[in-house]
Amino acid sequence: MKPILLSYLVCPTCQQNLECVATILSNIDIEEGFLFCNICHKQVPIIRGIPRFVNDDQPLQGENINTAHAFGWEWQTFQVLHGLEQYKAQFFDWIYPIQSKFFEGKIILDAGCGMGRFSIVSSEFGAKTVFAVDASQAVDVAKQNLENYPNTHVIQADIHNLPFRTREDAQVDFIFSIGVLHHLDNPQQGFNDLIRHLKLSGSIFFWVYGRENNDWLVNIINPIRTQLTSRLPKSVLYVLSGLMTLGIHPILKLVYRPANDISALAWLKELLPYYDYLAWLGQFQFRHNHHVIFDHLVAPVAFYLHRQDIEK
Ligand SMILES: C[S@@+](CC[C@H](N)C(=O)[O-])C[C@H]1O[C@@H](n2cnc3c(N)ncnc32)[C@H](O)[C@@H]1O
Ligand SMILES: [Zn+2]
Known part of the structure; x- marks a missing residue:
């Protein structure tokens, strides 16, 4: 200090x-x-x-x-x-x-x-x-x-x-x-x-996490996080989120990044869910994205906040 x-x-x-x-x-x-x-x-x-x-x-x-x-x-x-x-x-x-x-x-x-x-x-x-x-x-x-x-x-x-x-x-x-x-x-x-x-x-x-346009996070990921993943021993969640990253990271690198970097593939952007966020994640290495996935699954409490409440 x-x-x-x-x-x-x-x-x-x-x-x-x-x-x-x-x-x-x-x-x-x-x-x-x-x-x-x-x-x-x-x-x-x-x-x-x-x-x-x-x-x-x-x-x-x-x-x-x-x-x-x-x-x-x-x-x-x-x-x-x-x-x-x-x-x-x-x-x-x-x-x-x-x-x-x-x-x-x-x-x-x-x-x-x-x-x-x-x-x-x-x-x-x-x-x-x-x-x-x-x-x-x-x-x-x-x-x-x-x-x-x-x-x-x-x-x-x-x-x-x-x-x-x-x-x-x-x-x-x-x-x-x-x-x-x-x-x-x-x-x-x-x-x-x-x-x-x-x-x-x-x-x-x-x-903060926004409520709007995040139905699948709120309805699917959020219950899994509160009921299951946030309660797992951290080392187990570490391995689990690592396995998920093994599945997701190649898609970010081989689909989302090319859609961002190669103009002939720009049409893909419209089709890819959460394009902006996931294309941005695609620039990082495996370790970073493992961290992001772990972060999404670890917290016992997470509110998805409405824009109107934030504006208030
Ligand atoms: C998702 S992390 C974000 C960290 C950082 N702002 C960043 O973006 O890299 C949330 C952080 O909030 C901290 N946190 C949670 N509750 C808190 C509290 N009551 N007072 C201070 N920090 C808190 C956690 O320990 C954690 O480091
Ligand atoms: Zn005092």
Whole structure:
């Protein structure tokens, strides 16, 4: 943990500044130690350089515990970054019409950062400070991936209970949350809890599973996921999703990519289901697509959200 992070962190319960005791330092970073609140007398351990606001004394609630466990396993197993340029292109596509200039000099919160790929992108776009926050053990992977990005800070914390200032004291200019809110027990509450940390002039972007045009996901994959695959031991799901990737990956490479790359085959686009998404996936290697399929099957909770609810 970099010492400057202390100037941004507050006690999630009472909003007081936190004190820090460091027991192991490397250079000037705090590797081990703890933060504490003089009002609530709560302690937050710093372990392997990360403040852990999710801990035995302050656990997650409800099904969010299993969700964080599932994703912690996922990101620790699929921890390799696959092509920063592709992540940037994907990120741009999602946040359109926001451009990279928008990030310059801003304080940014990546809410549910996973292995930190979009925190890296934000840092490269010139953000002043990036908080990469995740409730799960994914933070250890994010920390490694963000090692060379001095303006980034990895924090293990729950979206519902973040250690940042709120309302008129809020400091964050931009929050983004990719693929996270729909996995919470209560996505609306997650949204409400996030925006408390935005400055009045701030903005939020979030990407969630959409209900529209996703009937087969909602009616077929979703029940299989909730009743079966999310309950399997993770290593079994790893093998199962690997076998599925063996079947799907060649189709992406041999049908979807040619339809995208060869103009004489462009007519195929109309016939292929989920063409845009699957043609895009077809540019990645087997390992990446194994990860994507595992990701679709692992979460115990996933809501498919209606556009009108999001707009509200
Ligand atoms: C599908 S992953 C997306 C990761 C990352 N945004 C990306 O796109 O690479 C969802 C992430 O949300 C995190 N998450 C789930 N519930 C959370 C919560 N209550 N607070 C913070 N993070 C949470 C999970 O641990 C997981 O890493
Ligand atoms: Zn406190």
